[in-house]
Amino acid sequence: MTLGKRALALIFPVVLAGYVLAASLIYYVQGSAILGLERARLWQQMGLLTALFQNEVTQNRSLIYSLVAGDTVRLFVNEPDAGYRSTALGVRLQQSITSLSDDRKKFISVAIIRPPLTVDYYYEDSADPFAEITPQQLAHARQVIASPRLSSWAYLDTAGIEPLIVHSEFIDPLTFNRPVASAKDSAILVQTAVRPNAFLEMKRTLEKEYGAAIEIGQHQFLAQGALSATATLGPSLFARLTPDAAFLESRLGTLKSLLALGAIALSLCTIGLVLLLVRRYITNPIARLDRQLTDVMTGSRSGILAMDEVGEIGRLSANVKRLHDHSMQSFDLVQNASWTDTLTGISNREYFNIRSTQLLEEAEEAGLGCTLLFIDVDNFKFVNDKHGHKIGDELLKTLADRISAIVARIVADRGLPDGLFARLSGDEFAIMLRCQPGGGTITEMANNILSLFAEGFEVLDKAYPVTASIGIAVYPEDARTLPELIANADAAMYQAKSQGKNGSARYSRSLHEKRTRQRRIEEELRVLDPDEEFHLVYMPIVDGHGRVTGCEALLRWTSPALGSVTPDEFIPIAETTGLFSKIDWWVIDRAMADHGRIRKLFGAETILCINISSAELYTKSISDHFCECADRHGVDTRLIEIELTETFAVKLGEQSRRNIEILRSRGFRISIDDFGAGYTSVQQIIEYPAETIKLDRALVESLTRSAALPTLRALVALCHAQDMSVIAEGIDTTEKMTLLAAAGCDLYQGYLISRPLTLEDLGIWAMQRLIDKAREGAQKPERRARA
Template sequence: MTLGKRAFLLIFPVVLAGYVVAATLLYMSQSASVRGLERARLWQQLGLLGAVFQNDVTQNKSLIYSLVEGTAMRLFVNEPDAGYRSNAIGVMMQESIRSLSDDPTRFVSLTVIRPPLSIDYYYENSDDPFAEIPKVQVEHARRLIDSPKLSDWTYLKPQGAEPLIVHSEFLDQQTFNRPVSSAKAGSILIQTAVRPRQFLEMKAKLEQEYGAEVEVSTHPLTATGAVSATAKLGPMLYARLTPHEGHVDDKLANLKALLAVGAIGLSLFTIGLVLLLVRRFITNPIARLDRQLTDVMSGKRSELTPVEELGEIGRLSVNMKQLHDDAVESFGLVRTASWTDTLTGISNRAHFNDRSTQILELARASSAGCTLLFIDVDNFKFVNDKYGHKVGDELLTTLAARLEMRVKAVTERRVLPDALVARLSGDEFAIMVQSHPGDGTVSEISEAIVRLFDGGFEVLEQSYPVTASIGIAVFPEDAADLPELIANADAAMYQAKAQGKNGSARYSRSLHEKRTRQRHIEEELRAMNPDDEMHLVFMPIVDGHGKVTACEALLRWTSPLLGRVTPDEFIPIAETTGLFSKVDSWVIDTAMANCHRIKQLFGAETILCINISSAELYNRSIADRFCDALDRHAVEARSIEIELTETFAVKLGDQSQRNIDMLRSKGFRISIDDFGAGYTSVQQIIDYPAETIKLDRALVESLTNSSALPTLRALIALCHAQDMQVVAEGVDTTEKMTLLAAAGCDLYQGYLISQPRTVEDLGIWAMQRLLEQARESAGAKAPAKGRKTSRT
């Protein structure tokens, strides 16, 4: 934080506090006036609300008097025929109500009640043809009949409806005037009701504005709270509105905001003047010293120049120069330590990255070349685990020293810049050589490193079985920057391991193309839709009589960008990148969708074999996916055989074992595929949780000869002893099939029987087999028929 900012943060709160106090006092004096104005406005609003209500009461009173004075009401009361009275005269009264109402949409109702409490007529101008008089209005009529009142109006709230103003008048049936009290029992009660729409609308607006309900009561109400008002709506009807506590505070928000902005603005203006003076005489001299320190730390300056100031700032400048000189010396020691590998004493990864970046920049600027050798010690983990970490550490230390010595001897003899030798991690080393490609330097260094391991690597007067695999990448031919150069040299190192270790391999175009294709396959796997690019083919499995007992679903992928991609290419990539879940789900669903078609071709007992990714067996949802597909396609679990690779079955974990047990408990069959492709012991064969063993084609190839027949018989017998059927893969000749049958093999699969086919081609193949069998059957019967004829 700069001194200017620090001064601002120290002075500004003090100045702001003064203005805040002044603004607070002003707010307190003005808030009382605002509250008084708001209270007066509220009383005025409630007074206007009372006037609107009285207007509705007056209109309702005029309505009932006009109806009583009209001829329609007299005719209705005096008409003896109830049907005529309700229909014909009722229509006249409705017309009278419409003519007397200035707003045809306003709710109006008319009720005629004959003694003792018989609803003779009820009408309301609503859309409900079955409308009835509200119960609360009937109760009110009952109370009026029982009371001495001859005329009344009231404010009623029907349940589930808006309030009504109800006016009631008792009429003598003979004189059609208000009866005397003694004759009230035989009088007719006329009631009109209107909905005070203007009153309700205004009441709703007030409630929305003030955030509180307008209370309406038949008992007198008094104002409560600092801002509250009451109004008299009628002789026995009162209203009160008490806004929520924060209403006035909301009104004061603008005043608060204005005072706050003013306080902050004046504070900033005041502090600006103060800071201008502080910067001129205090912070600027210190800032000049700070800039010198910054330039020194960034490398723009090599030393400090004392500031020509008197007092504390001048002494501070001299002391800072002394501290800087001491720090430069200490920093050099620390940097040397931080760039050195603590075990071997050569450069570590950090120093290698920093120096290599500089070397590449120089090579790029001068159009020169440099080469990276990436070295991995083969079998180091074996030595480290068997002989101990002390031997492992000593081996790495000795190797680092010998690498530096051999590389330095080559560069000095060829008059080249010193090569950079570093330990990157564990048993991985890197050497950056500055030489022209093709001059033999890198080849000589590689051969010298490999010779270090001739006959083993000697440490502590003992030889250890380690070698070196070296990957070589050249800048700029093989890479454009350091990360790419390291990655390509690392890939070349793995190529050297694949070639047999204890040698070197140059990063090549073919290796680049292989990595590029793998990356493209991964990208296409992420983007592709299996429905658009993938399809299944099916390979029949037959018994010794040639009957198809099962079909194996095999996945095929044809990419618009990459063309046909074999399963050996994309399945490992999909498994390592976690992309196989969607492919497996598609395979399971599509295969089961074709299950009924396959059963139609070969019989209801035909088994559908589905391969799944070994990685999916660690997924807890694999059983649910299979069961969901069963339900969706109406397939029985016993018709599905799930094939697992033998190499995966060797290393079953707890979760995968639980998944297999769950699948078997639901009725699925389990098959071990490619048996013999990995490393399998007799105990593992006994422990396999499977119904079927499929012998790998390579194993079948090696065992289908007369000399290996006893071994083949023993292997099949062992599988039969575990209640497992044996399927032989790769059956492509009749000789193989004959030997497998002699050894007791149960089922056969291979190109001798059929190549993988689509469902449609499988149907054609099945028809061709039926025709061939029919021809063979006919040919077998013809000689027999001829012999019978000759006897006769």
């Protein structure tokens, strides 16, 4: 962070905090004022709403008194002829009602009701000529008739119906005055109703403005919160309006925004002025000194110039110049040391990455190519461990000197730019050349390097059994960036190792496709549903009499995207990417679920062999999962044999050994699988805790092809001496089985017996064996009879 930015980061928050505090105080004061104004306005609005309502009540009361005071109602009530009353007098009454209304659009209704509840007349000023009195009005009339009151009014507000102000008045039919209470039963009830349009319009306007409904009820309301107002609409009718919280926030939001913008604007102006002064007198002189130092470090400048500054900055400039002059002599030495491998004296990985990136950029600008040779010393770890680190270090130094000489000679002979040779790590080296394949340079260099190991690599007058594997990748054909080039050359180096070591290999399309497929397999493994894509097949294991004693569960994967993927492909990828648990746990659960059907086919003592990843035994949960699956599927643990690869036994750790002991204590059997495929040793057979040894098919093929019966007998006898049963894999001919039987082998497995079969096909195979055995049993008496 520059000094200017640091000053900004330190000063700006302080200035901004000051203005924000001032704006907050202003907001607090002005907010209180706005709240008071809004509260006064709200009470005023509620007062106007009350006035409108009471005006409507007064008009309604005047309407009923005007009707009663006229002759029309009197004539209507006292007319004995019902027909004349409902026609001529009814029309006359309607005209009187209409003449009393100032607003022709206003809803008015008049009803004349005789107790107990007989409607003699009803009229409403509406578009419906057949309108009838509403149930709410009748309910109000019923309440008035049932009560001791002679006059009453009410505000009827029912959901779905426009509110009405209703006034009811009892009239003596003779005097047309208010009757005495004792004559109420013979009086008539005149009821008028008006729709308070002005009141309702203002009510809707206030509700929309304040974002809250006006509460109207017959009990006294109390104001709620800082902004709330109540009103008394009538003797027993009250109203309250409590605006939504967002209303006040919106009123205060403008003030808040203006104050915030003002605080930010003033802060920016203030900090701009402060920074201008700081930059002029503090940061600019320091920045000039920093640029000089940077130019010196990058090589653009050879020295630091004196600055015409006074005070602390001037003294700082002079001191830095003296320090620079004293340190320049040692700087080059330190830089060279940081880019040199301390053991071999050649370039290290850091310098290789820096210089190789520059070489690729130069090659791209010139339209030329570069070639990378990635060299790995085979069996170096063996030499280092057996003969000591001193010999190992001497070997690496001697190798670096000889390869450096080869690179220098070939580059000079062919007139090429200087090559870059570096030690990347341990026993890995790299050569970067400004050339492309086709001219013979790369072939000559690779052959010269490999010739150093033709008869063992000689160090201090002694030859050591190391070789080299060289991977070659070309820019830009094989890669466009340095990381890609190194990765592809590394892949080609492993290809050379797989071809027999002490050889070279060029990165190819097939190698790219192989890596691409491995990547796709890894991607599919991460997202697959085991129940949808995995299935198990079973390979029978038989004894010398052909009786099936067990079955080995083998995993098969059919991917919708990749098709059929063999275990040899996806199991190593799953182990290196940490996905093996997902696979192993599914196999364990599914195989134990199938064990019951396998026992029905071959007998109650049939053993189920389950392969698990070598890395699985480093986890603590594998033993618990085996036991949980066995309990859930009702499987006898003594009938489950867990197969571990023989190479894993060599690197048996404390955690894995503890897991094996736990599994064995719970009844599970342990088997060493693929014995003879890796680092087989007699000591391993003696010390490794297992019930079964499975001879690898490659070992079986080798020993049976050479008819090495004594060797086989010795191996089987050693296993028997350790109480281990011996299973021979890869039995595909009768000759192999005969030789192994003669050696004392216990059990057999291979294509001569059966290929791996699905559970359904395994049932068919078992049935076919029974049929063949029955047919053979029937033929034996027949052959004896013929004899």
